[in-house]
Amino acid sequence: MSMLDMVDKVEALMMDLGARARLAARALATAPTEAKDAALRAMAAAVAADLPAILAANAEDLARAREAGLAPSFIDRLTLTETRVAAIAEALREVATLPDPVGATIADWQRPNGLRIRRVRTPLGVVGVIYESRPNVTADAGALCLKAGNAVILRGGSDSAKSSAAIHASLQKGLAAAGLPVDAIQLVHVSDRAAVGHMLAGLGGAVDVIVPRGGRSLVERVQAEARVPVFAHLEGLCHLYVDGAADLGMAVSLAVNAKMRRTGICGAAETLLVDRACAATHLAPILAALAEAGCEIRGDADTRDLYPQALSASEADWRTEYLDAILSVAVVDGVEGAIRHIERYSSHHTEAIVTEDAAAAERFLNGIDSAILLHNASTQFADGGEFGFGGEIGIATGKMHARGPVGVEQLTSFNYRVLGTGQTRP
């Protein structure tokens, strides 16, 4: 086959996936809650029953990854065990227990002419999910999209191709068992990177939104190339601000938790800002506790004056999402100084203030335009599960449609239903 035939073949195959997804989406839009939940439970049962096949497929992926000399952390994310497969099945069952967002009335009012207007949740349509080599995303993303009445086209990393295909086969068994179209959850089997390009172009209008799940380079490519809306965050450069009116004990505990509980998640704090008004009393104890917990401190000149053990922070530090046990620290002039620093350097994902002063908290929450703002709580709560959304497909930092954790409700649109008794417009 010539190169050109190859290109045409990938495009034709992707367009076909798109057309099938569109058809499945039409059926799903009016599928009863019971059918979707039955499918989710059948998917869980199929994943459990197919454990040997899933582990065998994963073993093939792992062998190739080890041969290729991939990093241990990568191998760990790729590895499936009996326990991890059981967790995948359990997550599917949990999505079945969530309330169905589709058909819910969001607003309902009557006009003076008697017209009754209802705003009702509807599915988005077709979601494209592009992810790296975490096989569990295949099941998680498939389940959340299905619950919201959307068809999904999944494109996983090539290193986990066999594992994802095995899990996907179980998902389709569950769909079939519940009488739902198997095209509701499709997996792109071509490893050709052009497949991603076609998804980003929208497959001829078939794709309503793209959700990238992965590192910065993946998200950057998706945001640069996508011709359809994208739910994503490029990075989580989150700030914790300790105000002059902060309780010291609380500030220490929140700073250690926000930075060190898990350093690799997008809600981990990357920069600590301390109010000049309390720097003399609060800064050293907070930084000592962080250092004790194993954190490297990079401070500005004011920070190093009060805590000489700190390394020197450069301009680049304020712009860096470490995703590691490293923290940049600056002394700022009150809540206004904190807002100025955050508006300049933040990725507008999540920021927190520690203070006993309600007015300072109010000013901080109103003055910063990030997706999630916390008062006296750890930035590590920036997570759909912690919000009570029961699972999320990602976190969005864009201001359109979905913002913050993207759960089943955020995977829907809405329309208006107007009920009359023969009203004509004068």
Add this chain to the structure above:
Amino acid sequence: MSMLDMVDKVEALMMDLGARARLAARALATAPTEAKDAALRAMAAAVAADLPAILAANAEDLARAREAGLAPSFIDRLTLTETRVAAIAEALREVATLPDPVGATIADWQRPNGLRIRRVRTPLGVVGVIYESRPNVTADAGALCLKAGNAVILRGGSDSAKSSAAIHASLQKGLAAAGLPVDAIQLVHVSDRAAVGHMLAGLGGAVDVIVPRGGRSLVERVQAEARVPVFAHLEGLCHLYVDGAADLGMAVSLAVNAKMRRTGICGAAETLLVDRACAATHLAPILAALAEAGCEIRGDADTRDLYPQALSASEADWRTEYLDAILSVAVVDGVEGAIRHIERYSSHHTEAIVTEDAAAAERFLNGIDSAILLHNASTQFADGGEFGFGGEIGIATGKMHARGPVGVEQLTSFNYRVLGTGQTRP
């Protein structure tokens, strides 16, 4: 000046507008309701006081338009009179009376760990409005964006440049009088079409959303080129379906109103679908009433059998938004037949069903994915004012963020405010 200098100059000028808008948006985001409403009232007063200047500017535009031999309908839309200017001022005062969406709590819940989460409306940021030669849009769009806490960059048609500039000068007087930044409402004064291209590219990240107000060619260009989200509808190819269980009197009155009240608006019906089950009794009286009202009828074969006066409809008719006293008519097989026709040909703006059968209405409302669906009411109610939104900047047919009439509430985003008492994540 060389061509290249010219290009650079337009780009520099537009980027400067973007940067100013961004700064103004930051100030507006926390501007109190009273300041915004005071500005709106001061804008209304300035428009009224500046009547002579506005009419003089409009006379210049009109003279040029007449010289250029532009169509009478175009001249009419361009023309300002004392009454029309008073209406512009009145519309500004009405926006002042609308509730302020910014800061409103949309949802509020508590987690088992005591965290209280509030979802709060925030401004979108900077809105770009690209419109044709209707001078009143300058004031309407400026007012709605201001009320929602957004800065706006207005780019009107060149034929109304002087009128828009005069109205814009009055708006900025009002902003200044209320102590709000005059850059909250900016007008693009360069007529160069490249200015639009820069806006569609987002002015270096300064523009959050583009709203095109105008005909199909403008909206098509915007949708094709925009690198930022767009709130728009390409066309309103709206359907009225008369079900077998429709009351004949209601069907006649709704059909005549939906088509003929005003034929040039996007909510006007363009296609009538009649259920085969009632075609023998309902079709002829409905079409006779429409013909009586001056409507040209283009029917399929079944329609012409029952109403021989109808012209013959071609495939193109099902895809045409006439915006005129012309109606295409087809006989369909029940509500399922109506849904099939609509899903195939509709622009997903607005569709209505006439029926006394609640189950048929339910099936129609659930089975069609258009922005507005009506039961026993005229499609001409598809309008923000009729929905009680108190003015709209347009109607959106996309499924993301804003859908249907786009009023002040739809010009906002939201974020999450999490209030804790020192919670750390386990």
